[in-house]
Amino acid sequence: MRKKNQKTIGIYLLPAMAMVIVILYLPIFINLYESFFKWGAMSTKHTFVGIDNYLKMFQDEIFYVAMKNNLIFTVMSVVCQIGISLIIASVLESKFMRKSQNFFRTIYFIPSLLMVTVVGITCKMIVSPSIGVLNPMLEKIGMDVSNLDLLGSAGTATYTIAAMSQWQYIGYTVILFIVAIQNIPEDLYEAADIDGAGAVKKFMYITLPEIKDTILINTIITVTGSIREYDEVFVTTNGGPGHATETLATYLYKVGFRNDQMGYASALAFFIFLVTFIIGLLQMKGYNLDEQN
Amino acid sequence: MKKKILHVIAYVLFILFAVIIILPLIWMAVTGFKTNQEMFLAPFSLPEKWVWQNYVDAWNQGIGIYLKNSVVITVLATTLSTFVSCLAAYPLARLNFKSKKVWVYLILGGLMLAPQSSVISLFKMVKIAGLYDTQTSLVLIDAAFRIPFATFLIMTFYKSISYSLDESAYIDGATTWQIFCKIIVPLSKPIIASCAIVSFRAVWNELMFANIMLQSTAKKTVPVGLMNFQGMTTTNWTLVVASMVIASLPLMIAFLALQRQFVRGLTAGSVKG
Numbered sequence: 361m362r363k364k365n366q367k368t369i370g371i372y373l374l375p376a377m378a379m380v381i382v383i384l385y386l387p388i389f390i391n392l393y394e395s396f397f398k399w400g401a402m403s404t405k406h407t408f409v410g411i412d413n414y415l416k417m418f419q420d421e422i423f424y425v426a427m428k429n430n431l432i433f434t435v436m437s438v439v440c441q442i443g444i445s446l447i448i449a450s451v452l453e454s455k456f457m458r459k460s461q462n463f464f465r466t467i468y469f470i471p472s473l474l475m476v477t478v479v480g481i482t483c484k485m486i487v488s489p490s491i492g493v494l495n496p497m498l499e500k501i502g503m504d505v506s507n508l509d510l511l512g513s514a515g516t517a518t519y520t521i522a523a524m525s526q527w528q529y530i531g532y533t534v535i536l537f538i539v540a541i542q543n544i545p546e547d548l549y550e551a552a553d554i555d556g557a558g559a560v561k562k563f564m565y566i567t568l569p570e571i572k573d574t575i576l577i578n579t580i581i582t583v584t585g586s587i588r589e590y591d592e593v594f595v596t597t598n599g600g601p602g603h604a605t606e607t608l609a610t611y612l613y614k615v616g617f618r619n620d621q622m623g624y625a626s627a628l629a630f631f632i633f634l635v636t637f638i639i640g641l642l643q644m645k646g647y648n649l650d651e652q653n
Numbered sequence: 654m655k656k657k658i659l660h661v662i663a664y665v666l667f668i669l670f671a672v673i674i675i676l677p678l679i680w681m682a683v684t685g686f687k688t689n690q691e692m693f694l695a696p697f698s699l700p701e702k703w704v705w706q707n708y709v710d711a712w713n714q715g716i717g718i719y720l721k722n723s724v725v726i727t728v729l730a731t732t733l734s735t736f737v738s739c740l741a742a743y744p745l746a747r748l749n750f751k752s753k754k755v756w757v758y759l760i761l762g763g764l765m766l767a768p769q770s771s772v773i774s775l776f777k778m779v780k781i782a783g784l785y786d787t788q789t790s791l792v793l794i795d796a797a798f799r800i801p802f803a804t805f806l807i808m809t810f811y812k813s814i815s816y817s818l819d820e821s822a823y824i825d826g827a828t829t830w831q832i833f834c835k836i837i838v839p840l841s842k843p844i845i846a847s848c849a850i851v852s853f854r855a856v857w858n859e860l861m862f863a864n865i866m867l868q869s870t871a872k873k874t875v876p877v878g879l880m881n882f883q884g885m886t887t888t889n890w891t892l893v894v895a896s897m898v899i900a901s902l903p904l905m906i907a908f909l910a911l912q913r914q915f916v917r918g919l920t921a922g923s924v925k926g
Contacts, residue, residue, distance in 0.1 A: 366750070368744075368829055369744045369748060369750055372740045372741060372743050372744045372833075373740075373741050373744060373745075373756060375736075375737040375740060375741070376737040376738060376740065376741035376760065376800050376804060377741065377756065377759065377760070379737065379793070379796065379797040379800060380759065380760055380763050380797060380800055380801065381759070382797075383771075383775070383793060383794055383797035383798070384763045384766050384771070384797055384798065384800075384801075385759075385762075385763075385766070386774070386778075387771035387773075387774035387775050387778065388766065388770065388771060388774070390774035390777070390778070391770065391771065391773060391774040394773070394774065394777075401776070401777070401780075448667075448670075451663055451667075452667075456660050456663075457663070457667075460664075460667075464667055464671060466912075467671045467674055467675060468670070468671070468674055469908075470674065470675075470678065470905070470908075471674060471678075473854070473901070473904045473905055473908050474901050474904075475857070475858045475860075475875065475876045475879070475900060475901070476858060476860060476876070477860060477875075477876040477877075477879045477880055477897075477900075478879065478897045478900055478901055481879065481880075481883050481893065481897060482677055482680075482681055482894075482897065483677075485890060485893075485894070486677060486680065491692070491693060491890060493680065493696045493697065496696065496697075527673070527674065527677075531674070532919070535916055535919065535920065536919065536920050539916065539920040540920075584765075584767070587767070588767045588768070588769050590769055590860075590861055591860045591861065594860070594861075594864075595860070595880065608769075609769040612769065612772075612773075613772070613861075616772075616773050617776075617865065622773055622777075625773050626773050626774075629769065629770040629771070629772065629773055629774075630770065632767055632769055632770045633766070633767060633770035636765065636766075636767045636770070637765050637766070639765075640764060640765025640766075641765065643764065643765065644761065644762075644764075644765070
């Protein structure tokens, strides 16, 4: 490595740095500042209110509904996209499955290529009691579906949206785990075979410890993704019925762009930032930045 | 024997899961060819007559314009972010300078920032800059949010290239720029391609910013356009389905053609630990 003068280095770094600083970092600081004001995009009033927006947030019932929904998304996503995906990946990597692995993993992966809008509208149509195909199907196998409206009832809507999201992304993490498992030295498994270890033992004592970094990083990505959850809800129920499926992000959108309470929305946005940032710090640790430098 | 049974059970479960994945897709593909009436009356059967007209109508009623907008925005944003990431990754990976660590952390720190928490300020900034309802704003925002990951990916790859190549080029009198253009970038083509594909997929599917920054129907992208389309034609569902099929095809085809690059790009960021 050569020492280079600052000017040359600056030319390489400038475009990316300028974009990242202005578009990624600056808004966070503006957002923090704006969260201490009462303001709207449609009005010219801009009044300092101190931490009122934050106090309001912690007294807002919908805020807690949203947090609960984000938690549902988090738990379901971690169980499916980490837990179940890991099992699927390691079974696909075992010898008796190798031949059909490519077939299965390609099919499982396809939904993750679709736009969330497409998946959401399709899901809406399929589970709709009036035009859908799910209810008639369930009726055929003898279920009482007269009151079944998966996306329309407060009790089931969030779980339905979260399930739809699992349908879309399980195959994605399956591929990530397959590639990680393929990087494990084959002789570890051969040694285990000689010792007479079964499939479960090999999974517990070789696969899991060997790919723990991948598991950690994917868990963090999945968790932060669930806290940011916006698209799926926006497309299917837009937070309804009532506010039953609201997540922090859809609620912030509504508060800001529908009700024009931009100050309060900024407080919600800063809360999302804080939570994801703290979790993201763990992600940085997972990438082992210090080792790389 | 017991093992055989377990294997059969595993196969059955995997096939069942594949069916769950594939059924909605088949339903979509078939329904796009039905008349609206047929969809209601015979939801499970194949269409009596395959109606291509749905696709023609879908195209003419807007999906064609949305597709064009999406292609323009996605290509521009992907090119921009990949290009600036290639540049930025170079000094970070292969040159020595004092403040390097700060810049690495600054760029990679961007991975931790949720777009959802910037949306209000960005909306305000875009309005003040006079870029509201322009595709430029969307290109810049989408590109910027792809930079941290792209730079990380490319930087990691640059580091794996042997330093003796640079050294001998220096001795031959090459400048840093020449080394970058003639040695580093050509050797990194595979990772740059993977990186571009990953960014393409992300921008192509991006919904939130596209929904907030653009107002005119004529400027909207496919994800937002589909939402509007669905709102407008609640009576003509098969038309909506046909437009969704059209919207899904480009990425599907790209995936089937470039499967290897796809998988490499998607996995590189999570396997490197």
